[in-house]
Amino acid sequence: MGIVIDHEKCVLCLNCVANCPFGALSVENGRVEVNANCKLCKLCLNNCPVEAISLEENRYEELNKDDYRGIIVYVEHDDGLIHPVTYELIGKARELAAIMNYPVYAVMIGYRIRQKAEELLAYGVDRVLVYDHRELEYFRVDNYTNAFEEAINYLKPSSVLVGATTVGRSLAPSVATRFRTGLTADTTVLEMREDSDLIQIRPAFGGNIMAQIKTTNNRPQFATVRYKVMNSLGKVENPQGVMEVRTLTAEQLASRIRIISYDRLPPVNDIADAEIIVVAGSGVRDEKGLQMVRELAQALGGTVGYTRPMVEKGIGDNHHQIGLSGRSVKPRLIITCGVSGAIQFTTGMNKSDLIIAINSDRNAPIFRIAHVAVVGDLYEILPELLRLVQEGR
Amino acid sequence: MHVIVCIKQVPDSQKVKVDPKTGVLLRSSADTKMNPYDLYALETAIRIKEQTGCRLTALSMGPLSAKEVIAEAMAMGVDDGYLLSDRRFGGADVKATGYTLAQGIKHIDEDYDLIICGRQTTDGDTAQVGPSVSEYLGIPHVSWCRQIDEISEKEIAVKQNLNEYLLTVAMEYPCLITVEKGIYQPRLPSYRLQKASEKKEIRIITLDDLPDNDPDHYGASGSATQVEGIFEPNSELISEVYDGDGLSSARQLYDKLVSEKFVEVR
CATH class of the missing domain: 3.30.70.20 (Alpha-Beta Plaits)
Structure with a gap:
């Protein structure tokens, strides 16, 4: 081909x-x-x-897509503490599965995790598979891949969704490769076609363009999915799902990776988790402007974010950089101040619930994604806005 | 001991624009460079060579122009360079790229010890080819290494960054690691090494050289995913515009924040 x-x-x-x-x-x-x-x-x-x-075109041996049913969500966790991307994936999987009348599966691998696994049923998962062994206490790609392989052989799913996290992007390619099937990295949009083809859309070229990808003739279809892009649908009223504990053989549990130590890192105040963000872009020219942005963030109970040029100038760190080379955010409110809106930036925040953009250039691209466009000089607007917010009247 | 570093030549991706009328991609130039993340993989490998005296090979896949990045790797301190280049490798996704690199590694040396990759490329941006290579080779891998703790003739101990925690692990060879940006500061190419490497041949590996030379396993034929189309990201409509003077815009903005319950009126 x-x-x-x-x-x-x-x-x-x-x-x-x-x-x-x-x-x-x-x-x-x-x-x-x-x-x-x-x-x-x-x-x-x-x-x-x-x-x-x-x-x-390739001449394929025709695959019977009906032999594969359901969608697996990989449950990422840290010592039982479930990563929030998991709930987003379950939410998306439920939407996708509804189109095909498919079941939604969750696969959780670890040690002493049964109770946490059972709690996932409340989110509308039809079946939770648990691999609970001492050898699986820490993430090691080889025995985790074996466990995941067992789950796929057992369930024969049509699609598999894994968070595009550090663990996910080590595990998913290993499992997908074991099944010699397709994997799309870091997807931001997923759609289900009626023939069970999973349409996967992801940014390419640093987010300048979007690529629409599908797995033509292989099952299961694998995607790693970006955190903070899909919606968690929350809990369901009458959970009907079941939990099933699966056991692995000593051979499947064996690992060639030896754990020496495990250290929890001090929690980083990461902007990816902020509910309210005020962003300073290049239009914030001086310390006075930065101070106003900080004060506004503080008055709203939010966090300050930065564009890449600002971080490159030494203002703000990577954990507060928004965009393709920084963090993806999906806060309830984001106010951008003096941000032009390069696609590399907007890709990392255009899913926010309410986007308010302040920019003096009426044609700035940021206004193409903003819900509220404020055309004007931030040095005139922010002092008055701050006064109003701080005084609360 | 033999260490193989996988590197890639990438376009200067930030310069790509879409023509709003035709939807055609516009590139201001065909500039290419070494994938910046691979410099960290090379630096890590060269330090291992300095410490252990191992043999160090760079492997790339791409058009013949990718010889440039291999030459650059040699000028940094790599001993030998190989380039997987064959038009039948074109159109490869993660699956086919991982397979081609794994086959290339087997062709170079069945008894390799350690494979090192950068964390991701700036064009594909998947961070998933390295792990795929390790699975094809049937060896364990550790991604996102941010520190090499110990290295011996038998095994390597590394610190792996997994967001909320740091895992220190050891693996015996053969194995694969992908390294984080900033693990070491990459050195600049040296003039002396560059001169010396000009005499060395960069060996081209074609499909016919590989242990498995079935063309259906490579390139677009060996890929499981297909790009159906590319398009510009959506632009949504503005719902509200405030474009009066500063004071009135501030007032409107404030009222909006109140109505959306971000500000409580005392």
Whole structure:
């Protein structure tokens, strides 16, 4: 399978070479050739004026998609403390599963976690599988992959969702590779088609474009999903699900990774968890402006966030940087002050409940995603706003 | 002892723009560079070489132009360079890329000890190819290493950053690690090494050289995922605009915060 160029038809206009976003086309010995950078985005196909480019499709052995049913959510936890991305994934899995009338499964791997696992049933999970062994006390990719493999062989799910966290992005590729199936990283949008194909959308090129990806002919379909993008649907009224404890053999539990020590890191005041954020962008030019932003955040009971240029200037740290190279946030309220709204920034915050943008440039891209656009000078607006909020009248 | 570092040549991705009329991607230049995260993998590997005297190889996959990043790695201190380059490798997803690299590693040396990768690339951005390579090779891996505690002829001990906690673990060879940005400060290429490496050949590995040379296992054919399309991120409509003078905008904003219950009126 791949892009095929008909050299007879090609007039060497080089339109395709110039427009290939991946640098996958070049002229070799007077002919346009495709190299290994090709991502099959098919832009060249659509833009060739003489239709010299075509896509050679694979001939697949037809997969029976009906052999696979249900969606597994991996339950990430730290010593029983369930990571909040799990509830978001369960919420998304319930929405996706409803389209296919599929069950939602949760798989939890660890040690002394049965009670925590059982609590997940309240969130509308149909079946929770638990792997509870001393050897699984800490995350080790090899025996965790074995446990996950057992769950997949047992349940035969159509899709598997894993949080795109540090653990998730080590575990999911290992399990997906074991099943020789497809995996999409860091997805931000998931949709279910009626033929059970999971449509996975993720930012590419630092968030400049979105890529829509599917797993054509393999099951299960794996996606790691970004934290703070999906909605947790909360608990259900009459949970009907069941918990099932599975046991593994000594061979499956064996690990080639030896734990030496486990140290809990001091909690980082991470902006990803903030409910209210006030962001300072490059339009905040001086210490006086920064002070106003800090005071506004404090008066609203929120946290200050920064754009990448501000962090690069040494104002604010990585834990408070919002955007593709920083944190993704989904607060109830975000007020951006002097932020132009480069896509690398907005990708990290455009799911916020209420977005208020203050910028003096009426055409700033931030206004394309803002719910409230305040066009004006922040040095005029913030002092008055601060006074009103602080005085509460 | 033999350490292999996986590196990649990436485009300068921040420069990509979408033409609003045609939806075509516009690139201001075809500039490429070494994936910045790979510099940390190289620095880690070179320090291990300095400490143990191991043999150090760099492996990349891509078009022939990717020789440039291998040459750069050699100028930093890598002994040998290999490039997996074949048009049949094109269109590879995580699954096919992981497989190709694993096959390349087997081709170079069945008795490798340690594979080192950067945490992610700046173009693919998945952070998932390294773990996939380890699974294909049937060896354990530790991702997100932020410190090497000990290294011997037999095993490596590392600190792994897992957000809320730090796990210190040890693995015997063969194994794979991916290292965090900032594990060590990468050195600059040296002129002397650059001159010396100019005489060395960067060896090209094609599909026919690999232990498994079934083309269906590589590139787009060997991939399980397919890009259906690319598009510009959605832009939503503005619901409210305040564009009066500073004082009136502040008042409107305040009223909004009150009505949304972010400010309590005393």
